[in-house]
Amino acid sequence: MQFGVFSVGDVTPDPTTGRTPTEAERIKAMVAIALKAEEIGLDVFATGEHHNPPFVPSSPTTMLGCIAARTEQLILSTATTLITTNDPVKIAEDYAMLQHLADGRVDLMMGRGNTGPVYPWFGKDIRDGIELAVENYHLLYRLWREDVVDWQGKHRTPLQAFTSTPRPLDGVPPFVWHGSIRSPEIAEQAAYYGDGFFANHIFWPKEHFQRLIGLYRRRYEHYGHGSADQAIVGLGGQIFMRKNSQDAIREFRPYFDHAPVYGGGPSLEEFMDQTPLTVGSPQQVIDKTLTFREHFGDYQRQLFLMDHAGLPLATVLDQMDMFGAEVLPVLRREFAARKPAHVPEAPTHASRKAAAENERAEQARAKEAVTGGVQ
Amino acid sequence: MTTRTLAVISAGLRKPSSTRLLADQLAAGAERAFRQRGIDPVLDVTELRDHAQDLANNLLTGFPSPGLRSTVDRVLNADGLIAVTPIFTGSYSGLFKTFFDVLEDGSLAGKPVLLGATGGTERHSLAIDHAMRPLFAYLRALVVPTGVYAASSDWGATEQGQQALAERVERASNELADLVLNTGETARRDGPDEPVPFEQLLTGRTGEV
Numbered sequence: 001m002q003f004g005v006f007s008v009g010d011v012t013p014d015p016t017t018g019r020t021p022t023e024a025e026r027i028k029a030m031v032a033i034a035l036k037a038e039e040i041g042l043d044v045f046a047t048g049e050h051h052n053p054p055f056v057p058s059s060p061t062t063m064l065g066c067i068a069a070r071t072e073q074l075i076l077s078t079a080t081t082l083i084t085t086n087d088p089v090k091i092a093e094d095y096a097m098l099q100h101l102a103d104g105r106v107d108l109m110m111g112r113g114n115t116g117p118v119y120p121w122f123g124k125d126i127r128d129g130i131e132l133a134v135e136n137y138h139l140l141y142r143l144w145r146e147d148v149v150d151w152q153g154k155h156r157t158p159l160q161a162f163t164s165t166p167r168p169l170d171g172v173p174p175f176v177w178h179g180s181i182r183s184p185e186i187a188e189q190a191a192y193y194g195d196g197f198f199a200n201h202i203f204w205p206k207e208h209f210q211r212l213i214g215l216y217r218r219r220y221e222h223y224g225h226g227s228a229d230q231a232i233v234g235l236g237g238q239i240f241m242r243k244n245s246q247d248a249i250r251e252f253r254p255y256f257d258h259a260p261v262y263g264g265g266p267s268l269e270e271f272m273d274q275t276p277l278t279v280g281s282p283q284q285v286i287d288k289t290l291t292f293r294e295h296f297g298d299y300q301r302q303l304f305l306m307d308h309a310g311l312p313l314a315t316v317l318d319q320m321d322m323f324g325a326e327v328l329p330v331l332r333r334e335f336a337a338r339k340p341a342h343v344p345e346a347p348t349h350a351s352r353k354a355a356a357e358n359e360r361a362e363q364a365r366a367k368e369a370v371t372g373g374v375q
Numbered sequence: 376m377t378t379r380t381l382a383v384i385s386a387g388l389r390k391p392s393s394t395r396l397l398a399d400q401l402a403a404g405a406e407r408a409f410r411q412r413g414i415d416p417v418l419d420v421t422e423l424r425d426h427a428q429d430l431a432n433n434l435l436t437g438f439p440s441p442g443l444r445s446t447v448d449r450v451l452n453a454d455g456l457i458a459v460t461p462i463f464t465g466s467y468s469g470l471f472k473t474f475f476d477v478l479e480d481g482s483l484a485g486k487p488v489l490l491g492a493t494g495g496t497e498r499h500s501l502a503i504d505h506a507m508r509p510l511f512a513y514l515r516a517l518v519v520p521t522g523v524y525a526a527s528s529d530w531g532a533t534e535q536g537q538q539a540l541a542e543r544v545e546r547a548s549n550e551l552a553d554l555v556l557n558t559g560e561t562a563r564r565d566g567p568d569e570p571v572p573f574e575q576l577l578t579g580r581t582g583e584v
Contacts, residue, residue, distance in 0.1 A: 131580070134577060134580050135580040138580060138581055138582065142582065151583075151584065153582045158584070159582075185571065187570070188570045189573055203436060204436075205438055208438070219570060262435060265432040265435035265436050266432045266435075266436060266440070270432075
């Protein structure tokens with residue numbers, strides 16, 4: 001089981017002081033959060049990708065490259081990479097480059113984005129969203145697996161004898177997650193390729209995601225990648241902790257009430273009741289997070305949103321220290337104790353490299369057996 | 376005796392409200408019409424004012440509260456719908472529209488619907504045809520030809536006025552019963568639709584030259 005943090009990268013005024021961080025402060029804060037993630041023993045840091053204010057992370061591999069240089073263990077990921085409006089050729093190149101620089105500590109999560117105008121800003125049409133996700137991802141998939149690609153499609157210029165460089169590290173493409181909060185087509189896509197499916201369920205009730213994840217698991221089995229309970233699932237989470245749960249609620253409430261997504265809507269209590277949001281003691285965070293497994297089955301990756309809605313960096317880092325000391329060891333122990341042996345861990349570069357080598361050895365043995373038989 | 380379910384939505388704001396009064400008359404009319412056709416209808420009345428905050432929250436968060444969710448499910452699973460709104464500022468009320476704004480796209484397609492509206496004067500009666508019908512056309516619902524508008528004067532004492540409203544209620548109710556019975560039972564909505572197989576989504580998009 002992998003644990004990590006993901007950041008939207010919003011520049012939001014702190015509602016308790018009215019102070020808005022500068023872009024420079026926010027960008028450096030995201031890096032500081034990633035470094036803290038490594039320090040407390042988290043497995044993953046994932047950055048969003050946005051191309052409009054008030055968000056700063058428009059250039060994910062630049063940021064992840066900087067973090068790669070300053071960490072040793074952390075897996076660098078995205079939440080999400082816009083597969084619809086980015087050129088798949090550039091994604092193939094950028095993330096293969098990052099893979100080399102980070103010694104394989106890279107995976108990424110495909111998404112379609114949630115800002116309509118991004119499509120026209122990048123010369124695309126939002127009505128082609130699913131079509132773009134399908135065509136672009138298939139090209140990306142081929143670019144990472146075929147050394148020379150001839151390609152002709154609808155949404156970018158054709159490629160003749162094109163080789164994407166650098167080639168993926170050790171010939172092993174980065175693992176891909178597909179993120180969706182709504183579209184069964186994307187769950188179907190993840191299942192088809194045997195990729196991971198990430199359900200960022202933090203803003204919605206579980207019933208909706210049980211259907212979507214259930215569909216992904218069923219179809220993962222249908223496409224022959226393993227049994228439904230072996231499909232690779234990731235989930236979101238959103239937490240704020242203090243030793244005393246009443247203190248957590250008092251301190252977090254102004255941030256909740258003014259948060260960009262749900263501010264002005266339901267009360268903090270209603271939202272906690274209906275979504276994965278947990279504001280309370282470390283034990284409450286542990287208890288709620290363990291319910292995710294009951295709702296969605298054994299899963300491989302748990303990412304928490306900890307730095308949004310204008311929370312100051314000092315508070316976020318303090319939260320992460322508390323998480324590392326009081327929550328993470330318990331979650332690791334409890335999830336490990338509950339996971340059946342046949343459920344795989346999230347794929348990493350090392351495990352995928354080993355699997356690829358096994359496969360090659362297997363093929364060589366099979367070939368030898370056949371030639372041996374003829375003789 | 377076979378049965379059918381009818382959802383009734385009233386967007387009246389006061390308690391009691393004349394919108395709810397009209398909704399009740401339409402519900403009673405529909406009950407009579409179904410019984411005449413040998414059907415025992417189950418009526419399920421919702422006052423949208425009880426969900427006013429949930430509806431605003433749904434606009435902001437994108438999901439319904441458990442209470443609103445249950446109402447939405449019952450409306451979508453009903454065999455027919457009676458939808459009644461007060462006319463505010465020349466059109467259906469914001470509360471009424473919000474309910475239909477939070478439904479999934481296409482979820483009312485093919486649903487038999489009877490439209491009703493109330494207002495202070497008869498001058499707004501065409502709001503049913505000029506505002507409500509286009510909304511339900513967008514939703515691809517099947518709206519019966521007679522819409523029932525009741526102005527304050529309809530609730531007055533003159534026997535002639537009361538008789539005219541009762542006749543409209545009866546005509547609309549009969550139309551709804553006939554439409555529901557010709558449409559057949561609504562398929563219950565449970566579980567996700569079967570996905571479009573990915574091979575189909577990928578057809579022609581693999582980039583093979």
